[in-house]
């Protein structure tokens with residue numbers, strides 16, 4: 001094994017080593033020059049760990065989520081119908097509403113040939129899925145930190161089961177990108193900034209907020225759209241499996257933080273700090289929705305112009321609303337929609353979502369339903 005350490009994710013569009021040379025996407029490069037070479041980036045974290053000497057389960061809801069996580073363990077290799085024929089590169093992989101909407105009617109886009117428009121569809125999808133993959137890696141690292149930092153027994157065990165869930169999510173998105181797309185993009189800088197913050201902050205509850213409240217709320221909103229709009233049934237299936245897990249993760253985060261913040265161990269000033277952190281993290285996540293790498297890589301379009309175009313489209317408004325639809329009720333539930341922070345959310349026009357159901361309203365029947373594919377295999 002050879003390790004090469006870098007300061008930041010390398011820019012570019014990378015193809016997977018397993019893709020035969022004659023099927024390689026033009027303009028892509030290999031991530032490393034040699035097989036078995038690894039690219040890594042270091043970060044340091046002042047982790048404060050906690051033992052827990054009281055092994056009794058105090059929160060039955062968290063325990064139930066842990067039990068469900070064990071029961072619903074799926075296998076990324078055998079529970080997904082990978083044999084389903086792949087879409088050809090001449091087919092639209094996902095409804096244009098998801099990614100192309102903002103570009104319709106925009107002169108640089110309309111001037112492209114039909115072939116280039118189709119390539120763009122595939123590259124934008126690859127960019128979005130690559131960022132799902134990078135986000136899942138971040139979730140894997142954060143969940144593993146929570147095993148050490150979380151102060152209660154059921155939270156530690158839940159974080160352990162979440163760590164395995166996130167490992168499978170990394171596996172399944174990597175496999176999808178490698179088998180069915182063949183190339184990938186580096187981590188979006190806004191997502192990377194939030195992951196850096198969450199992974200290196202010494203306060204364990206901020207890790208919960210950053211991951212389970214903000215990043216996973218966004219993931220749920222984006223995954224849900226992806227599942228509905230994908231033209232590849234395999235992507236819809238992968239996403240459905242991941243959504244089931246993420247729903248539990250958010251349920252866990254909100255349930256745990258609500259109890260923790262209501263216990264009174266956190267001062268008023270500390271709560272305000274958390275409220276501000278949540279707001280800033282949500283803003284980073286809004287930015288993360290703007291994806292410009294594929295447009296820059298394929299056509300050399302100025303990222304600022306692409307960004308401007310995406311920011312003003314009605315599709316992006318809908319997408320951002322979806323994110324806050326998930327986020328606001330949870331922020332309120334854990335007590336971080338403080339009087340001081342409310343005006344900032346008001347400016348974003350998202351307070352209208354605060355009364356929607358939060359993630360502690362778990363539909364246990366739906367959450368316990370076995371996966372259709374797993375049932376078929378067991379029969």
Ligand SMILES: [Fe+2]
Nearest residue numbers: 136139166169
């Ligand atoms: Fe995940």
Ligand SMILES: [Fe+2]
Nearest residue numbers: 139216246249
């Ligand atoms: Fe997750």
